[in-house]
Amino acid sequence: MAIRRILVADDEESIRWVLSKALAKQGFAVDLAANGSEALELFRRNSYEMAVLDIKMPGITGLDLLSKIQEERPEVLVVIMTAESSMKNAVEAMKRGAYDYITKPFDLDALDAIILKAQKASKVTEEVHRLKEELKEHHQLDRSIIGQAKPMQEVYKILGKVAPSDATVLITGESGTGKELVARAIHYNSPRLGKPFLAINCAAIPRELLESELFGFEKGAFTGATERKIGKFEQANGGSLFLDEIGDMPLELQAKLLRVLQEKEITRTGSSTTIPVDVRIVAATNQELKDRVKAREFREDLFYRLNVVPIELPALRERRDDIPLLVEYFMRRVHEEQQVPARGCTEETMNLLKSYSWPGNVRELENTLQRAALLSPDQLLTPVDFPALLESNSVEEAEGSLESLISNKLRSSLAQMDVQELDNLYDMVLHQMERPLIKIVLEKTRGNQVRAAEILGINRNTLRKKIQTLGIDLKRD
Ligand SMILES: Nc1ncnc2c1ncn2[C@@H]1O[C@H](COP(=O)(O)OP(=O)(O)OP(=O)(O)O)[C@@H](O)[C@H]1O
Ligand SMILES: [Mg+2]
Numbered sequence: 001m002a003i004r005r006i007l008v009a010d011d012e013e014s015i016r017w018v019l020s021k022a023l024a025k026q027g028f029a030v031d032l033a034a035n036g037s038e039a040l041e042l043f044r045r046n047s048y049e050m051a052v053l054d055i056k057m058p059g060i061t062g063l064d065l066l067s068k069i070q071e072e073r074p075e076v077l078v079v080i081m082t083a084e085s086s087m088k089n090a091v092e093a094m095k096r097g098a099y100d101y102i103t104k105p106f107d108l109d110a111l112d113a114i115i116l117k118a119q120k121a122s123k124v125t126e127e128v129h130r131l132k133e134e135l136k137e138h139h140q141l142d143r144s145i146i147g148q149a150k151p152m153q154e155v156y157k158i159l160g161k162v163a164p165s166d167a168t169v170l171i172t173g174e175s176g177t178g179k180e181l182v183a184r185a186i187h188y189n190s191p192r193l194g195k196p197f198l199a200i201n202c203a204a205i206p207r208e209l210l211e212s213e214l215f216g217f218e219k220g221a222f223t224g225a226t227e228r229k230i231g232k233f234e235q236a237n238g239g240s241l242f243l244d245e246i247g248d249m250p251l252e253l254q255a256k257l258l259r260v261l262q263e264k265e266i267t268r269t270g271s272s273t274t275i276p277v278d279v280r281i282v283a284a285t286n287q288e289l290k291d292r293v294k295a296r297e298f299r300e301d302l303f304y305r306l307n308v309v310p311i312e313l314p315a316l317r318e319r320r321d322d323i324p325l326l327v328e329y330f331m332r333r334v335h336e337e338q339q340v341p342a343r344g345c346t347e348e349t350m351n352l353l354k355s356y357s358w359p360g361n362v363r364e365l366e367n368t369l370q371r372a373a374l375l376s377p378d379q380l381l382t383p384v385d386f387p388a389l390l391e392s393n394s395v396e397e398a399e400g401s402l403e404s405l406i407s408n409k410l411r412s413s414l415a416q417m418d419v420q421e422l423d424n425l426y427d428m429v430l431h432q433m434e435r436p437l438i439k440i441v442l443e444k445t446r447g448n449q450v451r452a453a454e455i456l457g458i459n460r461n462t463l464r465k466k467i468q469t470l471g472i473d474l475k476r477d
Contacts, residue, residue, distance in 0.1 A: 179244070
């Protein structure tokens with residue numbers, strides 16, 4: 001925790017005055033208390049990173065306060081001010097967990113040195129904490145990008161070339177195609193690995209908030225700005241910032257963003273100081289940004305500035321061959337992460353999964369498999385475990401065997417019937433097969449029944465009878 005706000009407690013007004021001046025000048029927020037109970041009240045009401053307490057105050061003493069702080073919020077660093085004469089007190093303070101002590105009358109430099117030391121230590125702690133978090137996240141998100149299909153190989157090629165640079169990348173693709181996954185992969189494969197990767201969704205946050213989130217503001221910049229806020233650009237300094245759904249960024253903010261990208265510096269709202277930032281931008285959109293540019297909803301100059309390296313992610317239906325790989329991968333993940341037994345798919349299921357159109361792309365596949373794996377009692381998942389797909393009419397006639405296609409169609413038709421009520425299902429279904437089959441063969445033979453009977457391997461008379469009973473229209477247009 002970096003030191004931002006400091007509580008100073010001393011019953012001597014001159015000391016309070018000197019400390020508040022000196023600390024405020026260094027940019028800290030300072031609150032002053034003239035005695036122990038005031039200090040305790042302030043401490044409980046606000047959040048401080050450091051407290052500088054006089055050891056000798058009427059009523060609640062600095063040592064008492066120290067104990068209370070240690071009890072309630074041990075992470076707050078406490079510096080005790082003691083009179084030079086009483087070394088014993090200093091020792092006692094340290095024993096009770098004070099961070100450090102200074103002796104009065106003191107030199108402001110001594111306090112500076114303590115704060116500096118604390119800042120450095122907190123930076124290290126913060127860094128360690130952040131690295132740990134990031135490692136954890138990295139581990140969790142060691143979500144390799146799965147896929148070997150041509151369009152994915154194109155993606156890997158660009159990714160490999162662009163990741164090590166600082167180039168701005170614009171990732172496009174339908175929802176659920178892995179834009180965020182690719183954005184992270186770019187960061188983790190860049191020299192910025194180990195520095196923050198921050199994401200912000202421009203569509204999910206209202207305009208005014210989005211500006212604050214990105215650029216931050218100074219205390220008092222507007223009503224309600226009671227504390228300084230550090231924006232994502234500053235937080236991501238040295239790392240990467242993922243601007244998701246960039247197409248939804250309001251025009252005014254686009255102008256501000258463009259300036260930041262060009263100048264490589266930001267200005268917090270309510271401040272006139274510019275702060276240099278070194279941030280790599282990865283943006284993503286599932287809209288046609290060019291169309292938005294035409295409609296004057298997206299700045300053309302910003303579009304070109306962002307679109308330095310475009311990466312286009314294919315829809316899942318454009319890379320159906322990757323589906324078995326993805327299925328295997330997600331099954332393994334559910335198994336490992338959710339204590340679900342290891343599961344597989346029947347061939348028929350795989351064909352169903354391969355023929356569905358997946359409007360929600362990989363995310364939909366992932367969720368669908370998770371649900372099926374959690375709910376199915378069987379070790380091998382069958383099409384029945386995917387009722388949503390069976391009912392959907394977006395199962396397309398994709399590659400896959402004729403049998404599996406028919407099987408899928410049949411399953412979905414039957415799902416809509418009350419099978420218990422039927423008594424001639426076999427004939428009904430076979431007739432539905434026969435009619436198109438005979439029609440197609442007759443088309444191919446241009447109505448030549450002799451030839452058609454040969455191809456079908458049935459008797460000419462049988463064919464003639466079937467044409468009658470099935471009511472096949474022989475007229476050709
Ligand atoms: N190629 C892939 N390999 C493995 N997992 C993937 C792949 N693509 C996407 N995923 C997974 O699918 C889910 C959705 O991916 P992601 O959030 O990156 O999509 P997105 O394109 O950002 O979607 P949206 O536009 O809806 O935000 C995530 O759980 C992600 O891990
Ligand atoms: Mg996303």
